[in-house]
Amino acid sequence: MAAEGAFIEEKTDRPLESRFFPNKIGGPPAWLDLKNLPPVSEILCDDCQSPRHFLCQLYSPVEEKDTAFHRTIFVFVCLSEKCFQLGSNKNFIVFRNQLPRHNSFYPAFADGIDLRTDITCSNFGCNLCCLCGIKEEVQCERCKERFCSAHHENLHTKYCSNSHSTVSQKDKILLREFGLSDPEDLSDVDDEPDEPTHNSEEVAEICQKFSQFNSPQDDAVLEDIFKTCSETSHDKTFLKFKARMSDYPDLIIRFSRNNPLWSSDQYQPTAESIPLCEYCSSPREFEFQVLPQLLNYLKLDRGGNLQPGVLDWGTLAVYTCKNSCDKGPPYKKEFLWKQDLL
Amino acid sequence: MADARGGFRGGFGSGSRGGGGPRGGSRGRGRGRGRGRGRGKEAEKEWTPVTKLGRLVRDGKIGSLEEIYLFSLPIKEFEIIDFFIGSQLKDEVLKIMPVQKQTRAGQRTRFKAFVAIGDSNGHIGLGVKCSKEVATAIRGAIILAKLSVVPVRRGYWGNKIGKPHTVPCKVTGKCGSVQVRLIPAPRGTGIVSAPVPKKLLQMAGIEDCYTSARGSTGTLGNFAKATYAAIAKTYAYLTPDLWKDMPLTKTPFSLFGDYLAKNHRPLPSSGES
Numbered sequence: 040m041a042a043e044g045a046f047i048e049e050k051t052d053r054p055l056e057s058r059f060f061p062n063k064i065g066g067p068p069a070w071l072d073l074k075n076l077p078p079v080s081e082i083l084c085d086d087c088q089s090p091r092h093f094l095c096q097l098y099s100p101v102e103e104k105d106t107a108f109h110r111t112i113f114v115f116v117c118l119s120e121k122c123f124q125l126g127s128n129k130n131f132i133v134f135r136n137q138l139p140r141h142n143s144f145y146p147a148f149a150d151g152i153d154l155r156t157d158i159t160c161s162n163f164g165c166n167l168c169c170l171c172g173i174k175e176e177v178q179c180e181r182c183k184e185r186f187c188s189a190h191h192e193n194l195h196t197k198y199c200s201n202s203h204s205t206v207s208q209k210d211k212i213l214l215r216e217f218g219l220s221d222p223e224d225l226s227d228v229d230d231e232p233d234e235p236t237h238n239s240e241e242v243a244e245i246c247q248k249f250s251q252f253n254s255p256q257d258d259a260v261l262e263d264i265f266k267t268c269s270e271t272s273h274d275k276t277f278l279k280f281k282a283r284m285s286d287y288p289d290l291i292i293r294f295s296r297n298n299p300l301w302s303s304d305q306y307q308p309t310a311e312s313i314p315l316c317e318y319c320s321s322p323r324e325f326e327f328q329v330l331p332q333l334l335n336y337l338k339l340d341r342g343g344n345l346q347p348g349v350l351d352w353g354t355l356a357v358y359t360c361k362n363s364c365d366k367g368p369p370y371k372k373e374f375l376w377k378q379d380l381l
Numbered sequence: 382m383a384d385a386r387g388g389f390r391g392g393f394g395s396g397s398r399g400g401g402g403p404r405g406g407s408r409g410r411g412r413g414r415g416r417g418r419g420r421g422k423e424a425e426k427e428w429t430p431v432t433k434l435g436r437l438v439r440d441g442k443i444g445s446l447e448e449i450y451l452f453s454l455p456i457k458e459f460e461i462i463d464f465f466i467g468s469q470l471k472d473e474v475l476k477i478m479p480v481q482k483q484t485r486a487g488q489r490t491r492f493k494a495f496v497a498i499g500d501s502n503g504h505i506g507l508g509v510k511c512s513k514e515v516a517t518a519i520r521g522a523i524i525l526a527k528l529s530v531v532p533v534r535r536g537y538w539g540n541k542i543g544k545p546h547t548v549p550c551k552v553t554g555k556c557g558s559v560q561v562r563l564i565p566a567p568r569g570t571g572i573v574s575a576p577v578p579k580k581l582l583q584m585a586g587i588e589d590c591y592t593s594a595r596g597s598t599g600t601l602g603n604f605a606k607a608t609y610a611a612i613a614k615t616y617a618y619l620t621p622d623l624w625k626d627m628p629l630t631k632t633p634f635s636l637f638g639d640y641l642a643k644n645h646r647p648l649p650s651s652g653e654s
Binding site: 045258 | 386387388389390391392393394427428429430431432433436455457458473474475476477478479488490492494495507508509515519525528575576577578580581606608609
């Protein structure tokens with residue numbers, strides 16, 4: 040089945056800003072709807088109540104739907120050690136936002152959009168937390184800087200008068216920023232070429248050449264030893280997954296509707312695990328998955344407030360409303376399944 | 382196609398690629414994405430791990446293979462083994478068996494490769510793979526063999542001179558009615574055993590060993606399993622030199638901030654909504 044992938048890009052042609060509808064990783068989110076941002080309460084982690092960190096966003100419009108001419112999926116994650124749990128997706132949250140072609144933020148044609156540096160949230164009356172880029176809801180009394188929550192405000196208060204404070208604190212909250220390439224086809228698995236079947240002479244010759252043990256007794260012993268030793272049965276799904284991933288060391292996103300490539304035979308969801316869209320009650324279907332190669336680039340075990348090396352996954356499968364509905368708030372919650380690797 | 386979207390880029394699954402304003406269009410990334418399967422390419426591809434253990438190993442945070450065995454962490458990526466002992470590992474194809482399937486067009490033969498891999502220094506692994514081409518089967522079996530590498534403990538028969546060369550003590554393995562006993566032997570004895578287990582013991586680095594079998598050894602399958610069970614016990618046996626209390630060390634994961642202190646067997650679970 041056809042699958043598309045997005046590869047990591049350390050340098051991008053254009054800035055990773057909203058008007059370019061980027062696919063990106065880390066840094067602040069490049070919001071789509073610039074005014075009706077999700078409330079901070081939804082981005083706070085359920086368990087530790089600190090704001091989740093922006094992980095990645097994917098621009099994935101739906102051609103058949105006019106109201107989804109622009110459509111972006113945003114993924115946030117809580118990096119706290121205590122909030123990480125095997126087999127649970129609670130530390131993640133996913134938002135979907137879509138806009139029709141004619142909307143109040145972006146022009147209907149892309150000509151000259153590069154120069155439109157005025158297309159920002161603040162120009163539409165919505166200010167952002169200066170540390171993490173989500174909606175602001177509190178303000179520092181001294182310097183009037185705006186933050187999303189008490190958590191980020193507290194980080195700032197220590198250094199309030201220091202002009203460098205914002206920059207250094209940002210490094211501790213924002214993940215390393217990368218762009219993602221435009222979608223590229225991932226070639227299907229080449230099955231082994233169909234060899235003409237060997238005739239019996241050739242077969243015998245090959246077997247003779249390689250075999251060190253040729254008596255039937257030895258054969259029996261051989262088969263039994265190997266059977267015993269391979270009692271730790273291999274995770275075939277993982278082996279296939281890994282074989283494919285070894286061809287794409289910098290592949291981050293794999294997009295293939297209804298066709299996830301699981302990383303293991305453990306922790307796969309059942310049909311019941313995927314909840315219906317909470318706004319329109321239609322079923323959700325698999326849209327894309329985030330691959331573990333991303334963790335090599337995030338380098339989370341290097342200092343700062345970002346927790347050392349806890350975040351881990353085999354793959355993150357994002358399920359979105361089948362109809363890409365317009366019901367509910369502009370930023371609609373979607374479902375993410377974290378498949379862990381043991 | 383670009384016109385349909387007024388110059389805006391297409392997204393995934395849209396078929397309309399590119400378009401949209403001034404794009405640098407850096408297609409030639411020169412990074413060798415290896416599209417279309419890089420099987421033919423012999424170039425050493427840099428390993429990009431997909432598991433946490435793989436990442437820790439590649440970043441040099443794990444000192445030796447033995448640290449991983451100490452905590453019984455599952456090794457899912459064969460490159461981990463390669464990283465530590467790859468250069469000493471020697472693989473041997475023990476047998477290729479033809480496996481035939483009857484199809485309408487005649488017989489379709491696949492090849493089943495039995496590969497053993499060992500460094501003659503305390504590590505042995507076994508892998509079996511079936512495939513249409515012999516080379517593919519062997520390659521696949523080597524990977525599986527690497528994934529199944531286990532440590533074998535060796536000891537001395539008498540004086541502790543030189544390197545360990547035999548089993549550390551008498552160990553017994555049992556399977557069915559067959560009981561196999563591996564007994565330390567003096568240097569130069571060689572391995573006194575049936576051909577297949579003898580080969581494996583040699584690849585593991587055991588140079589001398591007596592074996593004693595009881596029960597209906599005619600059932601060679603059980604004999605083989607019993608031998609394997611005996612070898613596996615070499616590290617399970619608590620010899621006097623291990624009596625001293627050792628402080629519990631932290632696992633590589635908890636050392637590096639992960640709260641997974643121990644890997645348990647995976648639990649089947651349903652996700653949360």
